[in-house]
Amino acid sequence: IDADGEQIMQDGLEWDYFVEKGFVTYEHPLGISNIVGAPSKEDPIVEAKIDGYKATLLKSDLMLEDPVARSVWDKALTLQKSPLDRRFGYSIEGKVVKRSGNIVEKAKIISVAITAAPKNPLTWWEPDRLLNSMMADPGAISLFRAMIGYPQQGVDSNPPPGDIGPLAVQSFQ
Numbered sequence: 001i002d003a004d005g006e007q008i009m010q011d012g013l014e015w016d017y018f019v020e021k022g023f024v025t026y027e028h029p030l031g032i033s034n035i036v037g038a039p040s041k042e043d044p045i046v047e048a049k050i051d052g053y054k055a056t057l058l059k060s061d062l063m064l065e066d067p068v069a070r071s072v073w074d075k076a077l078t079l080q081k082s083p084l085d086r087r088f089g090y091s092i093e094g095k096v097v098k099r100s101g102n103i104v105e106k107a108k109i110i111s112v113a114i115t116a117a118p119k120n121p122l123t124w125w126e127p128d129r130l131l132n133s134m135m136a137d138p139g140a141i142s143l144f145r146a147m148i149g150y151p152q153q154g155v156d157s158n159p160p161p162g163d164i165g166p167l168a169v170q171s172f173q
Contacts, residue, residue: 014108018110024112026068026114036072038061088114089116091118093110095108
């Protein structure tokens with residue numbers, strides 16, 4: 001449950017638009033100057049499990065030749081190396097199709113934002129550490145990974161850095 005008291009049903013997320021036409025942005029709102037990447041061409045959305053609970057692995061490519069995207073990447077790497085226990089979060093944006101009270105049963109995902117203040121504090125985004133260690137060309141397209149899902153009681157809410165973690169919605173428009 002996020003800071004607004006909403007819960008999103010994992011099975012109700014429709015990713016088609018995002019995969020075919022959507023973007024990854026820096027913060028909100030979606031706009032040309034905020035675009036920093038797009039879903040990966042190979043397996044951008046993969047069903048996964050975290051501690052036995054359903055989740056979705058979202059793989060996207062960041063355009064590191066773009067100054068904003070490069071800044072996000074560099075800041076995330078700095079956070080990984082620092083003693084701070086902070087990370088950026090991931091936030092899905094889209095249109096609610098079906099709702100029951102505070103439960104979003106169906107939603108179409110339009111874009112995904114990297115943000116410093118996600119509505120769900122258990123969500124995070126960070127650069128893929130393996131690719132980061134292999135990246136030699138600063139202009140290369142680089143992969144980042146994150147999980148989208150709602151943790152249940154008993155799920156580790158603070159996994160170690162570099163692990164794939166649960167994510168949640170920040171806003172629906």
